[in-house]
């Protein structure tokens with residue numbers, strides 16, 4: 001098959017990192033980019049050698065030379081942009097969180113199925129080699145029945161204003177959707193959907209969560225999870241079973257270093273990373289497209305739907321309600 005031709009929409013912080021990594025992956029290239037700002041689109045296309053650029057997202061979605069669109073805009077725009085792209089027949093890799101709530105994610109999945117196109121949430125941690133090693137250790141029963149997971153994600157973003165995407169309610173602000181999704185992913189991946197959830201948050205005046213802790217309870221296991229924009233932290237993850245422990249070193253969501261302690265014996269593994277680590281989700285999307293798969297078996301559409309459902313439940317418990325939740329409740 002010919003190389004996979006990528007397009008990127010929303011040329012902010014993550015789009016730049018992603019484009020650096022895209023250039024490292026074989027058998028694909030950056031065909032075109034789109035931004036609301038034409039100067040930004042032109043500068044980005046020059047920096048990353050894209051063949052075309054647009055100052056209108058729709059022009060990118062209808063470009064016949066593009067196979068897959070990476071959606072790198074605000075959370076609040078993930079649903080509408082992904083749907084518009086899929087209706088033009090494009091495959092979509094959409095940044096996390098897939099969308100603002102379960103209703104939106106279901107609408108995206110329905111559109112993917114109706115248009116017979118590939119859709120995946122860009123949950124890059126799932127595809128990292130060190131995480132794959134942890135996955136193998138757990139599957140090989142190296143630590144026995146799982147009993148406890150501890151995972152956090154925090155950084156100090158207090159210098160960001162109330163208009164930033166981090167803190168603005170209308171832009172989908174709050175730590176849960178932005179970074180709490182990683183601890184949720186870890187617990188969900190290994191323990192599944194919890195039987196019970198407890199949550200407690202500290203909200204800003206605008207009622208977005210600046211820090212939030214939550215406990216997932218399972219029969220025989222617990223996951224203690226946390227995210228925050230109010231302080232830095234080294235961010236390790238711990239997975240414990242009856243016969244051993246696994247540690248994912250700082251910062252666990254993109255660590256190259258993991259450690260297994262099995263019946264008292266310690267084993268450390270380190271992995272070389274290609275780029276920053278977005279390369280692995282790009283390879284997964286490319287492979288799915290090459291093999292005519294409409295979703296990834298490693299991070300499926302059901303997985304994305306479950307994770308957003310968990311975030312809906314947690315948000316309800318702590319009182320974080322976005323304008324889009326209210327609109328959907330009215331309809």
Ligand SMILES: NC(=O)c1ccc[n+]([C@@H]2O[C@H](COP(=O)([O-])OP(=O)(O)OC[C@H]3O[C@@H](n4cnc5c(N)ncnc54)[C@H](OP(=O)(O)O)[C@@H]3O)[C@@H](O)[C@H]2O)c1
Nearest residue numbers: 010011012013014015035036037072073074075095096097
């Ligand atoms: N996987 C990861 O490691 C990772 C890391 C960071 C962020 N993310 C995700 O990526 C997405 C974008 O995050 P980011 O940090 O890249 O955001 P960002 O730099 O603040 O902005 C991304 C883009 O959103 C578009 N946008 C549309 N309406 C906007 C508005 N009203 N205000 C500001 N920007 C607007 C702009 O695109 P135009 O160029 O079209 O103007 C902007 O460049 C988020 O959903 C986030 O969760 C993922």
